[in-house]
Amino acid sequence: MTAAIIAAAVAVVVVVVLVFSVTVLREYERGVVFRAGRVRPLYGPGIRLLVPLLDRLVRVDQRVVTLTIPPQEVITKDNVPARVNAVVMFRIVEPVKAIVAVENYSVATSQIAQTTLRSLLGRADLDTLLAHREDLNQDLRTIIEKQTKDWGVEVQVVEIKDVEIPESMQRAMAREAEAERERRAKVINAHGELQASEELRQAADTLSRSPASLQLRYLQTLLELGADQNSTVVFPLPVDIITPFLRSAFDRGRPDGAG
Structure with missing residues (x-):
């Protein structure tokens, strides 16, 4: 009976170890593994084994992420106040950099996009903002991607969604x-x-x-x-x-x- 109890205990320990050691990564996921604090080679999709108590796995989703930039109050070059919101689409191309180089790549990308949006639109006049939106979108994408490239983040699309101007300015533009x-x-x-x-x-x-x-x-x-x-x-x-x-x-x- 003692041998049976020991065998059962060993079986339970093995099962627990396997539960904590085996992980499954989906096709669009990559695993960044830290073993005793040091980065291991990148884990691809499939069944992966981890060393209990030594390995820590961070999952990275490589699908395209849609990030909505909240409305920003901007003053154009010709001193017209406006509220502008935009959308940014990005994906992780280097998962290790996205985890090691920045604390939270999604929040960091959002903050860079907001800052760049206010800065760039502040150097453009209202006519450019309304009539040459494609050029502004391309400039925004280039500037944001220049900042996020070191984080392993690829910015694919930046689009200005809506531009709100004061009603008095709308009447003046109509006249x-x-x-x-x-x-x-x-x-x-x-x-x-x-x-x-x-x-x-x-x-x-x-x-x-x-x-x-x-x-x-x-x-x-x-x-x-x-x-x-x-x-x-x-x-x-x-x-x-x-x-x-x-x-x-x-x-x-x-x-x-x-x-």
Whole structure:
């Protein structure tokens, strides 16, 4: 009976040792093992054995992590206050560095992203923030990744999600956009008038070289007026035709002896 008790105790000890010694890493996980405080070679996925009381395993997830940057209060280069939030997507490419080089890579990446967002947007004006967001996203990614590269963190995507500006500024921007549209409309109208005047000048030059063409144009105008069955008929006369009659009538109406 004593031997049976000893065998049972040994079996229990073996089971306990195996429970604490055997671990399973998933396909997307890597294991950073510290044996007596020193880093061991990286453990890949599968069944792994640990030395009880000496080994400590830290699991590192290598999947893409989505990190939301909370809204940040920024002052743009042209002194416009705005609230900007963004999203950062990153993954661990060097698990040992992510554990050894920084205390908490997720928190550190979030803090670097917030600081970089405020700093970079403070050097850009509001128009750049609204119209050139892709360029700002690329600059943010480059600056953040430069800081996190030493931690084994690869920043894949940085996107500015939303930009909130004061309501008064929104109304001012709406008035500015309306004024710009009116300016463009006036410029287009002026260009149209210029082109029309040029075409009319060319038409006048063509008609002046052929008096018969001018008469035909008069007759065509009368035909168009008659097609509408109007009671009033307008007959156009060139000024050079009626000028001699007007001058003669003016001369007869002048008092005698007038110079």
